[in-house]
Amino acid sequence: MADEQPWPRRRVTLADVAKHAGVSTALVSIVMRDAPGASPASRQRILAVAKQLGYRPDVRARSLASLKASVIGVLFGRAGRFHLELIDGLYAAAEERGWDLVLSALTTSRDEKRALASLHDFRFDALIMLGPPVAEPLLAGSVPLVVMGWHVDHPDVDIVRTSDEHGIALAVQHLVDLGHRRIAHLQGGTGLVAVARRDAYIHAMRDRGLGTEIRVVPCDGEDQLDGQRAARALLDEGSELPTAIVAFNDDIAAAAMSVLGQQGVDVPGDVSIIGFDDSVVAHSPGIDLTSIQQIPHEMARLAVDRIIARTSGDAVPDRDLVLEPELQIRSTTGPAPA
Known part of the structure; x- marks a missing residue:
């Protein structure tokens, strides 16, 4: 048998495999369909030919022919490395349960409505939203729907998220324990998640008697370029630098580290930095970032479980599932400078 062919130029059909x-x-x-009626020898030969030809099942046809839900649409946007890790977890969780995923991306010119329109071509049966973080998703109440990362008031929307309040409080407390008072926050845009983390930072600072030290530096978005701009804005303000920074996510934190380092600011000797997500960025060589840990594969598993429970008609006791994060302490935080 020849080696498996690369991705075919046209879709291989059942008729091609049969021929x-x-x-x-x-x-x-x-x-x-893994149905009864084929001998072991025929089954083995057909599967070998299908692999050689690069045959892949037609998701839309299989969904239409099935009597049960089998396709989950996933809406995702431009939100750093963590969303990629969530998508990887969703693929693993869905495959384990025999479901399929269909992805649709949000871009600067492709909003929620347009991204959902492309998903409709696949006759998806349920929806998981990694973005956009909106208070009223367009399909709320129309299909089983899980949002990941923020709160939605709609009673028909399930939620899987990490507690921003608890995570940011852990970060601020860790810095206070190290003697820091001038603690700034780099805010990742103006979305619901960014606002929730900013408010959590303000609350944590006030709770620790540091209300006069609150300093929020806005970012245009959530990626490393936005973090670089925010860090430069912090340097250009002309006022005294904070001794510590809590960033919206790991991408922004890593970007701030880079910009500060280029200007001779030592991390953590002069400024301690904490990220959020504990993504692969935090573990990267040369970064070793202290970060608030989310567990994307566990969150993905819980989201897929919620979808399956809703489509099966099972009871879901609490639609807002909030996970408590942990702080992973690494080399980017240290004692406040004298």
């Missing part, structure tokens, strides 16, 4: 295997299309369909 090359020398069997009927009906028999190939039986094997692909």
